[in-house]
Amino acid sequence: MTFKTADLFDDSGDRVRVCDPIFRDFGGHARFCGPIATVKCFEDNSLVKAVLGEPGEGRVLVVDAGGSLRCAMLGDLIAASAVEHGWRGVLLFGCVRDTVELVGMALGVKALAANPRKSEKRGEGQRDIPVSFAGVCFRPGDHIYCDEDGILVSVEALEV
Numbered sequence: 001m002t003f004k005t006a007d008l009f010d011d012s013g014d015r016v017r018v019c020d021p022i023f024r025d026f027g028g029h030a031r032f033c034g035p036i037a038t039v040k041c042f043e044d045n046s047l048v049k050a051v052l053g054e055p056g057e058g059r060v061l062v063v064d065a066g067g068s069l070r071c072a073m074l075g076d077l078i079a080a081s082a083v084e085h086g087w088r089g090v091l092l093f094g095c096v097r098d099t100v101e102l103v104g105m106a107l108g109v110k111a112l113a114a115n116p117r118k119s120e121k122r123g124e125g126q127r128d129i130p131v132s133f134a135g136v137c138f139r140p141g142d143h144i145y146c147d148e149d150g151i152l153v154s155v156e157a158l159e160v
Contacts, residue, residue, distance in 0.1 A: 001029075001031050001032065001033065001160065002160070003031070003033065003145060003147070003158075003160035004147060004149065005145055005146070005147045005149045005150050005151070005152050006149050008145055008152055008158055008160070009152060011158075011159075012152075012154065012158060015154060015155070015156075016145075016153065016154045016158075017135075017136045017137070017152065017153045017154075018135075018136070018150060018151070018152055018153075019134040019135060019136050019151035019152075019153070020134040020135045020136075021150055022112060022134055023110040023111060023112065023134070023151065024110065024111065024112070024113065025108075025109070025110055025148070026096050026099050026102045026103065026109040026110070026111055026114070027079070027089065027090070027102050027103065027105060027107045027108045027109030027110075028102070028103055028104055028105045028106050028107060028108075029088075029089065029106065029107060029108040030108065030146075030147060030148050031108070031146065031147040031148070032060065032088045032089035032107075032108030032146050033060070033088065033089075033143065033144060033145040033160065034058045034059045034060045034088040034089065034143065034144065035058070035059045035060070035141055035142070035143055035144075035157075036059065036060055036061075036062050036138055036139065036140055036141065036142045036143065036144050036153070037051065037059045037060070037061050037062070037127070037128065037140055038061070038062050038064070038127065038128060038129060038130070038131050038138055038139075038140050039051055039061060039062075039063045039064070039125055039126070039127050039131075040063075040064040040125060040126045040127075040129060041063070041064075041065060041073070041124060041125030041126070042065060042066040042068060042124075042125075043065070043066075043068050043070060043071050043073075043119050043120055044119055044120045044121065044122045044123070044124045044125060045072075045073040045078070045118075045119040045121070046121050046122065046123045046124065046125065047123075047124070047125035047126075047127060048061070048063055048073055048074060048078060048125075049078050049081070051127060052078055052079075052081050052082040052085065052087055052090070053081050053085060054085060055085055055086055056082065056085050056086040056087030056088065057086055058086060058087075058088050059087060059088065060087070060088050060089040060090065060091060060108070060144045060146075061082070061087060061089070061090045061091070062090075062091045062131060062138045062144065063090065063091065063092045063093060063094065064093050064131035064132070064133055064138075065092060065093050065095075066093070066094065067093050067094065067112065067133065068094050068095070069094075069095055069112065069113055069115060070095075070115070070117065071095065071115055071117040071118060071119045071120075072094075072095045072096050072097035072098075072114070072115045072116070072117060072118060072119060073092055073094045073095060073096070073111075073119055074090060074092055074096045074097075074102075074109065074111070075096065075097045075098040075101075075102075075118070076097075076098035076101035076102060076105075077098075079098075079101075079102055079105055079107055079109065080105065082107055083105050083106055083107050087107065088107070088108060089107055089108030089109060089144075089146065090107070090108070090109050090110070090111075091110050091111075091138075091144065091151065092109070092110065092111040092112070093111075093112065093131075093133040093134065094112060095111055095112060095113050095114060095115040096109060096111045096113075096114055097114060097115060097116050097117075097118070099114045108146055110146055110151065128140045134151075136151075136153050138153060142154065142155055143155075143156065143157045143158065145158065145160070
């Protein structure tokens, strides 16, 4: 992928929303984009695992984990499943683990931090709903564009 979020912003202006710069890159691809799917859960990654085990079809999973820094919501096994099922990336308002393995995967992963503690498994959460964090509302079907400079969200697909 050759797009740059700075150029997309210059070309699109008020048609895009820009995330607050709070995320770090953890995956093998710093630059990724695609239609958005959403999950909302807190310290329980059961639904993240389930969704990333379904066909991704080039989508990006946006996870509102409440900004929790107490446990990881994504690790190497779930990320490997995401790659196998055709997901382009994960934007996680929470933590990851297994960072050495994540950087070697063909998957974009942006998250707040790393934490070795695993999450609970209670089967809780919601999917395919609007979620808001980092100053942006993410809606299923919107398009997300991520690179080393930041994250943009658009209602429509942009020319990349």
